[in-house]
Amino acid sequence: MSILVIADHDNNALKxxxxxxxxxxxxxxxxxxxxxxxxxxxAAVQAAAAIAGVTKVLVADxxxxxxxxxxxxxxxxxxxxxxxxxxxxxxxxxxxxxxxxIAALLDVSQISEIIEVVSPDTFVRPIYxxxxxxxxxSNEKIKVITVRATGFDAVAxxxxxxxxxxxxxxxxxxxxxxxxxELTKSDRPELTAAKVVVSGGRGMGSGEAFKILEPxxxxxxxxMGASRAAVDAGYVPNDWQVGQTGKIVAPDLYVAVGISxxxxxxxxxxxxxxxxxxxxxxxxxxxxxxxxxxVGDLFQIVPELVKxxx
Amino acid sequence: MKVLVxxxxxxxxxxxxxxxxxxxxxxTANVKMSMNPFDEISIEEAxxxxxxxxxxxxxxxxxxxxxxxxxLRTALAIGADRAILVETDVELQPLAVAKLLKAVVDxxxxxxxxxxxxxxxxxxxxxxxxLAALLGWPQGTFANKITVEGxxxxxxxxxxxxxxxxxxxxxxVITSDLRLNEPxxxxxxxxxxxxxxxxxxxxxxxxxxxxxxxxxxxxxVEPPKRKGGLKVPDVQTLVMKLRTxxxxxx
Numbered sequence: 001m002s003i004l005v006i007a008d009h010d011n012n013a014l015k016x017x018x019x020x021x022x023x024x025x026x027x028x029x030x031x032x033x034x035x036x037x038x039x040x041x042x043a044a045v046q047a048a049a050a051i052a053g054v055t056k057v058l059v060a061d062x063x064x065x066x067x068x069x070x071x072x073x074x075x076x077x078x079x080x081x082x083x084x085x086x087x088x089x090x091x092x093x094x095x096x097x098x099x100x101x102i103a104a105l106l107d108v109s110q111i112s113e114i115i116e117v118v119s120p121d122t123f124v125r126p127i128y129x130x131x132x133x134x135x136x137x138s139n140e141k142i143k144v145i146t147v148r149a150t151g152f153d154a155v156a157x158x159x160x161x162x163x164x165x166x167x168x169x170x171x172x173x174x175x176x177x178x179x180x181x182e183l184t185k186s187d188r189p190e191l192t193a194a195k196v197v198v199s200g201g202r203g204m205g206s207g208e209a210f211k212i213l214e215p216x217x218x219x220x221x222x223x224m225g226a227s228r229a230a231v232d233a234g235y236v237p238n239d240w241q242v243g244q245t246g247k248i249v250a251p252d253l254y255v256a257v258g259i260s261x262x263x264x265x266x267x268x269x270x271x272x273x274x275x276x277x278x279x280x281x282x283x284x285x286x287x288x289x290x291x292x293x294x295v296g297d298l299f300q301i302v303p304e305l306v307k308x309x310x
Numbered sequence: 311m312k313v314l315v316x317x318x319x320x321x322x323x324x325x326x327x328x329x330x331x332x333x334x335x336x337x338t339a340n341v342k343m344s345m346n347p348f349d350e351i352s353i354e355e356a357x358x359x360x361x362x363x364x365x366x367x368x369x370x371x372x373x374x375x376x377x378x379x380x381x382l383r384t385a386l387a388i389g390a391d392r393a394i395l396v397e398t399d400v401e402l403q404p405l406a407v408a409k410l411l412k413a414v415v416d417x418x419x420x421x422x423x424x425x426x427x428x429x430x431x432x433x434x435x436x437x438x439x440x441l442a443a444l445l446g447w448p449q450g451t452f453a454n455k456i457t458v459e460g461x462x463x464x465x466x467x468x469x470x471x472x473x474x475x476x477x478x479x480x481x482x483v484i485t486s487d488l489r490l491n492e493p494x495x496x497x498x499x500x501x502x503x504x505x506x507x508x509x510x511x512x513x514x515x516x517x518x519x520x521x522x523x524x525x526x527x528x529x530x531v532e533p534p535k536r537k538g539g540l541k542v543p544d545v546q547t548l549v550m551k552l553r554t555x556x557x558x559x560x
Contacts, residue, residue, distance in 0.1 A: 015470075069476070070439070071448050093469040096435050097451045100404070104440035109405050109524040112434045122528065127432050131327040132336050135528040175479045176448040179464075183472040192470070220559065228488075238454070238489055239472050245348075245428065245488055247470075253558045263326070270536060274556045276548070282541070289538040291556065292548055304545040309559065 001030025001120060003086040004058075006077065006102075008094045009036060009044040011066065014051075016193040017090035017147075019154035022051055024147040025088050026155065027117035031055045034162070035080070037073055039066025045164060052159040062169035067178035068094055074101035076170045081106055081142055085120070091146040091248075092192075103144035110144045111136055115151030129244040129267035149192060150250035150271050184237055191240070194223035196253045197269070199242055202229035203258020203279060203298060210236055212299060213257060215306045225249065225269075227259045243268035258298050261286030278302065311421035311480075313356040313365045315390065316411055317349040317372050319381040320431040333529040345381045348426025350388065351486040354493040355456065356424050357389040364458050367391045369418060373402055373410050379509060386504035387496045393509040394418075398521060400514075404432075406521040408440035413517035415445060420481070422463070427452055427485040438485035448478040452487040 003025040008015040018034075025032045033056040034048045041061050048057045058080065064072045077098075081087060087102060089095035091113045103110040115133075116124035122137045123145065191197065198217045200210050210224070217224050225247065226240040242249055244267040254272035259265060261277070261284055269275070270289055277290035278298050287293040294301060321327060321336070322344040328337045345353075359365035370385035372378040373396040382393035396410045415423065425438030442449035450456070450465030454473060457464040463478045468487045478484075514521045542548045552559050 070451075074443060093452060093467075097439060097449070100436035100439035101443040101449065103436070104405060104408055104443035107405075109403055110434070110436050110440075111525065112436060126533070127530070128321070128327040128336060129430065129433065130533055132329045132530050133533050134530045137526045137528055138524070139526075140524055176450075177477045178474070179477055180475045181469075181472065182474075190471075237472070238468055239470065244430070244433070253552075253556075264323075270533075274552070274558045275536075275538065276552075287539060287541065289536045291536075291538055291540060292551055293539070293541040294545070294548055295541060301545060305548070308545050308549045 001028070002084050003028055003030050003032050003088055004080065004084040005032060005034045006087065006089040006095065006098065007034050007036050007044065007048055008090050008092045009038065009041065011038040011041040012043045014044060014047045015090065015092060016154060016190065017092045017149040019051065019157065020149035020152045021088050021090040021147040022053060023152040023155045024114065024117060025086065026053050028086055028120050030085065033058055035077065037065040037076055039063045047157070049162040049164055050158050050160050052156040054160050054162040057162045057164045058167050059164060060167050060169050064169065064172035069176050069178060070098040070101050071173050071176050072170065073098050074105055075173060077102045078105045079170060080167060084142060086143045086145060088145045088147060091148050095146050099144060099146050106142055106144065108140040108142050108144055109138060110146070111138055112146050113148040114145055115148050129263055130270065131263065148248055150248055184239055188217060189221065189223045191223040191225055191247050192249055195251050196220040196222035197225050197249050197251045198222045198255045198257065199225035199227065199259060200230055200235070200257045201227035201259030202233060204230060204235060207235040212302050216255065216302055219306055219309050220253065227265045256286050256290065257302060259286055260284045261289065311365060312367045312369060312418060313359060314369050314371060314415060314418060314420040314423045315349065315352045315356050315385065316425055316437065317353065317370050317381050317385050318346040318426070318429045319343050319372065319374060319378045320346045320429055323347055323430055329530055329532045333531055335527070335530050343377070345384050346426050346429045348428060348486050350493045351488070351490050352424040352426050353385050353388045353390055354491050355486060358491065359458070369394065369420065371396065371411060371414050373398070373407050375399055382509055383504050384496065386507045387501045388494065389500070392507055395509065395511045396514060396517065397511050398514050400521050401523050402521055403523050403525055404434050404436035405440055405524065406519070407437050408444055409519045410514060410517060410521065411441050412444040413519055422481060423483045425483060425485050427487055438483050442483035445483070448482045450476055450478055450482065450484040453484045453490050454487055455490070456484060
């Protein structure tokens, strides 16, 4: 048993979800190698070598990997695959993009977004927006897997001292080019890794109204999210969306403000430890899954809550 | 250029899915079926390319049981020019679908495949990337905006922290995200017209593809239920409970 974890990183730091993917790999058993493919990625390499439980870091440091383009990356991984029984990626935008490409090039199936490792060949994954849990067995020679971060507690960032090994870079296929990134700037924690998330829904009524949530998010050290309805209405950016087709979060505390609780939204947050719902409609489905519900006008309740928290 | 759009027949997104009591899957008998919403977005995008004079023909393809013809008729009613059903009763997994689509691409020669980013039944999010891999084409996943620029395709992609723009050589595969466009409503005259458009049926064997499933679903169960439903009368009580009961804030 030998597992390759494809790291999601920005050449400097590892994305948190990489640590959850390593945690899943640990449950599969066997040696764990982490691949850092990047350009000028030595800081990320050092970070990977320090992860608890990792035995080896494979490094492909070349300009053609700098932007994590899936075409070059998948070709690289396929060349490394023969020594491994499992190839595991975090189910981030990056992992979801590259992993199926690797699987198809290896002519093996992929198991997407696992939330539990039953045995080295059997995994649990949600289907139908989390309305059902499927236990799936793979007899493929190499198991290609993506890991939903919320299913596994992250391993420690430190405590490991993995060997670092360079691997030969492949050719630049030259069929895709990165031309730019417009990343949302925020001082708040990353949505999928935050301990507390404050989300607004259609009940907010406008983008301007989201400002009322900011003091609450500040007080709680929270990331801000939204329901699909709020994003569709143009209140907040697309990458705030929590739900089946957006971000999947499971913070210690999720505060749902003016969110009715459509199944597509619940799919993205119902594994949160504690859920608070604030909604003026006492029949809203969100109350059925909320640990603490409070019925009333959010524009009154939210400022009161900030005041009471002190 | 020709544009190929795969469409999947899935349980309608408004249906509350029930797990079968024998744990073999979810109830699909007598349940409303529809086109996967992301595939509707893909068809719409292809038609917009045709309306802009860039695409010459939009071909909708579905893989699965005979009833997928209904899904293809919907694609034709939205505006696809013709349809192909790769008909089989075998449970199709994404790798098998990608292989069937590759065979169809080899036959039809499209320059662009627009694939839904995920199907709302299995939530796999694999087929487009796998198709791109098998064809050796570049891929633009989670597309938010696409622009054809000569022999290249500019794709704005939705990634975790915002947007990313890539330029792909054509031919290419893109996968549609939610906000690529808003699909048009299907009109009655177009539903009538769709009935007369060509729909070809072929078998996986004819395409030389082995579609045998590689993964085995051992069981399907309901997720654990959350014990929610407690309402508190006021903010003071809420904060007290968060501090002393849930212990989630200081």
